[in-house]
Amino acid sequence: MKTVLKPIKPKRVSDQVFEQLRELIYRGELKPGDQVMPERELSLALGVSRTTVRNAINKLVVLGLLEHQQGQGTFVRSPEARDRHPLALALETEGATLEDLLEVRMGLECNAAALAARRATEDDIEVLQQSLEKMETAFRHKGNNIEPVVDASFHMAIAHATKNPVHIHLMKHFHDFLFIGIKENLRLLYEDPRNIDAVVEQHRSIFQAIARRDPDMAASAMRLHIRFVMLFFRDHHSKAFLEKVRAPVAV
């Protein structure tokens, strides 16, 4: 019989720091514009040398997630400022549309939702619920000022709940063109409170399905959610197109 060898991980320390920081950004705990802890503090807090911390941070700087400002600090770059991401760029040259992105997510995430419904731990469900509540309260308090990152964190939480390292890796690595690329458009979606309400409701359905361990319902709820977003943009774009046609004159 073929023994399953243990998956040893000889990770570099700086890579582990890198992962942690990237996670903070993707989960929204470090929002665009935020200043990250100074290198000296970080090295102290993590128990590693400043050299190692610097390597990790530099990596994030090169990837466009962070930005150095000597004498001032290191800051999280706004997504709009990092449209130069190689992947995002590659997609543009291929003429990818928002709908293309959502189509792929349809396949990936419906499957992921089903897997999550089977394997989510109590902790996973806890995280999902928190993410959901975060969105609900943000909606009630600020009205139309919802950060797209809250949306993304919900989907990333589902990814983690699948316990599938390939899926998790995929979502992390391609996060930029799976979410960031459409952040501006998401703002459009969130301009209308009715849409926020609908999205929150859809998220709740997904959450409940996962919490009840119902894979089919989870996949189905996710499908409805993504389809909703898809239809919104299809509709919105056609509307914008019509407006352009009707008002062809000056600004």
Added chain:
Amino acid sequence: MKTVLKPIKPKRVSDQVFEQLRELIYRGELKPGDQVMPERELSLALGVSRTTVRNAINKLVVLGLLEHQQGQGTFVRSPEARDRHPLALALETEGATLEDLLEVRMGLECNAAALAARRATEDDIEVLQQSLEKMETAFRHKGNNIEPVVDASFHMAIAHATKNPVHIHLMKHFHDFLFIGIKENLRLLYEDPRNIDAVVEQHRSIFQAIARRDPDMAASAMRLHIRFVMLFFRDHHSKAFLEKVRAPVAV
């Protein structure tokens, strides 16, 4: 009058080193596969600290131009290899299994099959058919000597038929660790002619569904195919896995 001021250069030392090295690569003085001077030598030759040299090199590594090999040196990456390895390497350290990969493919490719059924052109269908026939004849002539690449090309053909640049892009990046990484295991699958026969049959089902423009059937056929491979690897030492897969499968 406003004179065009010189683009002042308050360059960081490490950036200057970075520029020099990048220039060497772009000008071809450092060709793919070449080893770059060890960090200690470089720092001596350039009259800067090793720290600075390392920063410059790390930047090039993140950008994919160089590649570290601890204990061995730092090498210039070939342009073709620049996109691939990071994913496959990262996955290994996370202990991803074959089943994890197939799970993700389940989501991606079932969706893709449905899309392909809707959008495939006559040319796409032609390519799919050729890929299918290639496998069939290879099976009849050489028996158990099927190259995994034939399998892969079928799936890539479906990806192209979706007309979704995001999916195509994803599959390209996926290809390396999705197919090449499991070459050995695929050989195992193809050792048994019955398996080849089954896989060919499954591919034919997928093809027919796409040719008949039946999205649901295409997705369903793809689901059966991937599940077959999944179950084979889950317990390929079991003689009776064929019976298991013939049994009703609810997904």
Added chain:
DNA sequence: CGTCAATTTATGGTATGACCATTAATAATT
């Protein structure tokens, strides 16, 4: 009192030098 320059402070950037970790080549052992 207000303005502007000097000083302080916080933070990233560079410099040394030592040691750890990994790998391939080499020597030693059987």
Added chain:
DNA sequence: AATTATTAATGGTCATACCATAAATTGACG
């Protein structure tokens, strides 16, 4: 001849000190 230890080369990490830059604070001066 094959296997096993040793060594050497190289990237990775650590610790400490100091340099460079930019904001905040202070203080002299009008």
